[in-house]
Amino acid sequence: MDSQDKRNPISFISSLSYAISGVKIALRAERNMRIHFISSIFVLIGSFYFSITKIEWLFILFAISGMFALELVNTAIERVVDLMTEEYHPLAKQAKDLAAGAVLVYAVLSVAIGMIIFFPYILNLF
Numbered sequence: 702m703d704s705q706d707k708r709n710p711i712s713f714i715s716s717l718s719y720a721i722s723g724v725k726i727a728l729r730a731e732r733n734m735r736i737h738f739i740s741s742i743f744v745l746i747g748s749f750y751f752s753i754t755k756i757e758w759l760f761i762l763f764a765i766s767g768m769f770a771l772e773l774v775n776t777a778i779e780r781v782v783d784l785m786t787e788e789y790h791p792l793a794k795q796a797k798d799l800a801a802g803a804v805l806v807y808a809v810l811s812v813a814i815g816m817i818i819f820f821p822y823i824l825n826l827f
């Protein structure tokens with residue numbers, strides 16, 4: 702704990718509440734976050750329905766939580782860029798596009814994980 706922390710102590714609970722409010726802000730303001738949220742509910746329902754294995758659960762949970770975490774970081778980067786400039790700037794474009802690219806890479810991975818896990822279960826239904 703440095704001197705700044707001693708003067709103005711912020712408890713673990715306060716930090717947690719700021720983090721939760723960040724998630725709420727993103728869910729309220731970001732369409733993509735709501736899409737992830739709704740997709741995640743369907744994936745979780747499917748996972749319970751097909752009684753997927755422990756290892757499959759791990760992959761599903763990594764895919765879902767990683768997607769949310771990356772989307773939160775993407776949103777934070779968008780906010781900081783907008784705070785820095787409202788003008789068109791090539792670096793602002795790069796920063797936003799790079800962050801969006803990171804989300805896209807993870808989204809493709811998540812879809813691949815979902816297909817690899819659920820396709821065999823779905824095929825078994827027929």
Ligand SMILES: Nc1ncnc2c1ncn2[C@@H]1O[C@H](COP(=O)(O)OP(=O)(O)OP(=O)(O)O)[C@@H](O)[C@H]1O
Nearest residue numbers: 731733779786787788789790791793794797798801
């Ligand atoms: N200040 C800026 N300068 C240059 N290009 C920008 C700037 N702000 C946004 N852009 C470009 O416009 C695109 C859309 O940006 P915008 O902030 O409108 O949406 P977004 O917040 O990235 O999208 P979403 O909210 O759906 O994730 C960015 O990906 C970037 O290419």
